[in-house]
Amino acid sequence: MAKMHSRARGNAHSNKPLKPVLPVWIRHKPKEVEMLISKFSKEGKTASEIGIILRDSYGIPSVKLLTGKRMQELLAEKKLLGELPEDMVALMRRSVLVRKHLEANKHDMPALRGLQFTESKIKRLAKYYKKNGRLAADWKYDPANVKIYA
Numbered sequence: 001m002a003k004m005h006s007r008a009r010g011n012a013h014s015n016k017p018l019k020p021v022l023p024v025w026i027r028h029k030p031k032e033v034e035m036l037i038s039k040f041s042k043e044g045k046t047a048s049e050i051g052i053i054l055r056d057s058y059g060i061p062s063v064k065l066l067t068g069k070r071m072q073e074l075l076a077e078k079k080l081l082g083e084l085p086e087d088m089v090a091l092m093r094r095s096v097l098v099r100k101h102l103e104a105n106k107h108d109m110p111a112l113r114g115l116q117f118t119e120s121k122i123k124r125l126a127k128y129y130k131k132n133g134r135l136a137a138d139w140k141y142d143p144a145n146v147k148i149y150a
Helices: 030-042 047-058 063-067 071-077 086-104 109-132
Strands: none
Touching: 030 047, 030 063, 030 071, 047 071, 063 071, 086 109
């Protein structure tokens, strides 16, 4: 969704290898990695933060290659997933901050446009997550009640 509201031509990023093979330098066993994931999740870290910690501190490039399951699946098995998906919470947090900015700066039209884009992304994500069963079918985005997530 990065390019939807801009004139950008592309999205610079590194590409994963075509044929994923478990690197030989990894010393950790799959059970150890699962324990690390649950430990960091109980400390309040999000899935992306856990992935960065595992990559940078433990030298684990891919949880899926090592354990055979995605991190979200591992967290779901241990019932450590939050009630809302991480990307949705980040967008809600951004919308709260932009609304707070707009209260002080009523004539900031670029910020208002950014708020509209952010809320549009939230609604599209909600539609996707409802279809996949990650959100309840009756869940609705309400900007007034979002402040609890910020």
